[in-house]
Amino acid sequence: MExxxxxxxxxxxxxxxxxxxxxxxxxxxxxxILNSKGFSITIVHPQFNSPNHANHPEFIFVSLPDGLSESNISPTDLVALISALKTNCEAPFQQYLEEMLKVDDPHDRVACVVYDGFMHFAQVVANNLKLPGINVRTSAVATLLFFAVFPRAHDQGYISFKGIFGV
Known part of the structure; x- marks a missing residue:
């Protein structure tokens, strides 16, 4: 029925x-899982390290120009990568969604943007276009526990923000 x-x-x-x-x-x-419940799926991804489209022929894949390559990406500099993705992918993503929203087929309207937590620019675009956005964390449970404990560890003096983020 669902x-x-x-x-x-x-x-x-x-x-x-x-x-x-x-x-x-x-x-x-x-x-x-969402597709098995009847939802149509579009996967939007940067060109860098893109998923294999052949493994999921039931999905539409859209590659965003990202200006990245193996030579200018350091897997140890996550902040630089996230910043580059925001800078290079936000505008193309907005343009793509604007085009999708022009589609007049009521059976294929965009209902929601679901994005990896590191791709936070997607929420900005969703807000601009008045679409709901859902942030999904793909991290391990240990990481989620850290986020839960972090405020308490800070309050008890185990973690300090001095010298971090300009504080």
Whole structure:
């Protein structure tokens, strides 16, 4: 019944993936589950380290120009990578979504943008276009526990912000 209801609504979900394997695979797994419930899926990804489209012929894949290459990416400088993706991918993503929103097919309207937490520019674009956005964290449970404990560790003096983020 759920699958029929989703199909009759004709909802398309746009998933924005971060280009590291530990992020791509969980997002594709989520997309597979959502697709099994009747949602149409579009996977938006940077050109750098893009997912294999042949493994998921049921999805539409959209590659965003990112200006990145193996030679100018350091896997140890995550902040620089996230910054480069925001700088290079935000405008093309907005343009793509604007075009999708012009589609007049009520069975294929964008219902929501689901994005990896590192691809935070997707929420900015969703807000600009008045679309709901959902932030998905693909991290391990240990990372989620860290986020839960972090404020308490800071309050008890175990972690300091001095010298970090200009504080």
């Amino acid at each position: 699958k029929q209801e989703a199909k009759s609504l004709g909802r398309r979900l746009v998933l924005v993936v971060f280009p590291f394997q530990g992020h791509i695979n969980p997002m594709l797994q989520l997309a597979t």
